[in-house]
Amino acid sequence: MTVGRGQGADESPARGAGRARGTGRAASRNTISAEAVVETALQIVESEGLERLTVRRLSEKLSVAVTSIYWHVGDKDTLLDAVADRIVSRFGRLTVSGARPRPRLESAARRLRAMLRDQADLVALVHGQGRTAELLQPARRQITRELVDAGLDGQEVALGAQAILNHVIGSVLLDRQMERQPAQRRTPEELWLADAEAGAHRPGIMQALTRPVDAERQFRYSSSRLISAILTK
Amino acid sequence: MTVGRGQGADESPARGAGRARGTGRAASRNTISAEAVVETALQIVESEGLERLTVRRLSEKLSVAVTSIYWHVGDKDTLLDAVADRIVSRFGRLTVSGARPRPRLESAARRLRAMLRDQADLVALVHGQGRTAELLQPARRQITRELVDAGLDGQEVALGAQAILNHVIGSVLLDRQMERQPAQRRTPEELWLADAEAGAHRPGIMQALTRPVDAERQFRYSSSRLISAILTK
DNA sequence: ACCTGAACACCGTTCAAGT
């Protein structure tokens, strides 16, 4: 549970990176703590992105030698786990709105997706550490409650809640990949036009297929279908 | 479309890494081609895993200097794109079984998931290049045909097919992450027991929730629900 | 107890130079 070998001492007041002027022996040496390292790491991910979180960048921002990081928090994987702890514990709760189970669950799915997308890098970090289940546990609890209230039995609640969570997190991970790329090399339209068979004889089909998919609309459609199927029966 | 600056010359017979014996001027220099580089890269991913695919490992396996790789295929991202081309073009077709739309679509989803899981590293590579849509295009075509045959209209076919594809690829990406980790640090059971509220008053609920999820069973449940909801109405 | 620089084993990539 503890993060490294260091004690949870409170952080010394930041003196900035500059050396003290005037005094003979300059204070070019900074003192840090495991707490400060983890918090700074989290800040880097939030302000500069996950791929900028590097041991050297960390040490630079903390004005210490690279090797000091290792003394306080151990290796990078251990550090990432500590950061993941922090992200998980700070992750907000879902606000569910609506009266009946169906709209309530749909709003929960929408809200969860929005939260995860808002902090895509934090989610990616947690996911990379294999801690997604922990991150989603509050949401799972709420969705579970909704399904229980809707009258499902234990088995159906467990499977249904997991289905909804998988659907949301899967959609977020896919979206992220789509957006990170400069663009799919071949657009869906091109892919379809390349093979003009596949139901081209039905009116309207090709037209619908070659239109680019709106991720938001696709998500609402899938959520709505999945949730209604979970609730019926 | 072409892979690099090199021509598609056929590969010279492999002479192995050893130097010719006896002859004064040893043949320590090998001649390669863009084709050979891409094919060898694919082999490395298949036999040693994606993270072992490194420019240096490639050059070692081809018995050339590291820099020769760059001459033939450009930088690593370009190489990965060329490998992705190959994976996409070789990716097998789905075999669909069953008589009615529902079992046919369920078997398609199961088969697609199995194929993607069988070659998780290849899928990860393609996904990393943002080329997932291309990889899934054959499957999309087949699923589209099934939905058309089931009588859905254009809009519903497009949304429904995408929903099924997202569901399958999402589940594969999640499974992969779960398996790559040594183990979730906190198991679902622990997470639930940590907060003993949430419907604990209903009989059977807690018991169902604290049982570890079988990924296979969860997938079948989600697929079945999603597909039946797509087909109705 | 905590911080340091030097060093190592990896990456991807560029470049001037060979033939």
Next chain:
DNA sequence: ACCTGAACACCGTTCAAGT
């Protein structure tokens, strides 16, 4: 036209040494 080694700018990590 194609292959080469040297070199650069990055990674994460270890270790002996300082105070």
